[in-house]
Amino acid sequence: MGFRFGLGFEIGFGMDDIEFMSQALFEAERAMTRGDVPVGAVLVRAGEILARGSNVKTNDPTAHAEIQVIRLGAERLGTWNLRGCDLYVTLEPCPMCAGAGVNARLRGIVFGARDFRAGAAGTLYDIPRDTRLNHRCKVRGGVLEDRCLELLREYFRRRRKPGAPISGEAECKP
Numbered sequence: 066m067g068f069r070f071g072l073g074f075e076i077g078f079g080m081d082d083i084e085f086m087s088q089a090l091f092e093a094e095r096a097m098t099r100g101d102v103p104v105g106a107v108l109v110r111a112g113e114i115l116a117r118g119s120n121v122k123t124n125d126p127t128a129h130a131e132i133q134v135i136r137l138g139a140e141r142l143g144t145w146n147l148r149g150c151d152l153y154v155t156l157e158p159c160p161m162c163a164g165a166g167v168n169a170r171l172r173g174i175v176f177g178a179r180d181f182r183a184g185a186a187g188t189l190y191d192i193p194r195d196t197r198l199n200h201r202c203k204v205r206g207g208v209l210e211d212r213c214l215e216l217l218r219e220y221f222r223r224r225r226k227p228g229a230p231i232s233g234e235a236e237c238k239p
C-alpha cells in the first residue's frame with residue numbers, strides 16, 4: 066500500500082497506481098493505433114493527471130513517452146522543477162528518460178513492464194535511485210506488467226508479419 070504525504074492525499078505506490086497505469090496504457094494503445102511503439106505515460110500531481118503522452122515516431126530520438134509528459138508537465142506548471150510529481154509509464158524508462166526524471170526532480174517513477182534491453186530504473190541501471198546523483202526518485206515496477214508487455218509483444222508480432230521489415234525487438238525482451 067502507499068503512504069501518506071503531508072498534503073493528505075495518497076501518493077504513488079498504492080491503489081492509485083493501478084488507475085494511473087491504466088491511463089498510461091490507454092495512451093500506449095493510442096500509440097499502437099498510430100503505428101508507434103506502444104509505450105504510454107502520464108504525469109501525476111496531487112492525484113491529478115497533469116500530462117499524457119506516448120512514444121512518437123519522428124526524427125527526434127528523444128521523443129519517448131516520458132520526455133513528452135515531462136516537457137508538457139513542466140510547461141503547464143511553468144517550472145522545470147517537478148517535485149511532488151509522479152511519472153507513470155508502461156515500460157521501464159531508458160537511461161535518457163530516467164535521467165530526465167532525476168533532472169526534473171520527480172518524486173516517483175512507476176513503470177509497468179521491465180525492459181531487459183534498456184531499462185534504467187533497476188534492470189540495467191538504477192539511475193533514479195543512484196545515491197551519487199543529486200536527486201533520487203522512488204521507484205515501483207511491475208504495475209499491470211502483463212498488459213503493458215502484451216501490448217508491446219502484439220506490436221512486434223504485427224511488425225513481423227510476412228513482408229514487414231524485420232527489425233530488432235528494441236524493447237521488451239523478457
Ligand SMILES: [Zn+2]
Pocket residue numbers: 129131158159160161162163
Ligand atoms: Zn526513454
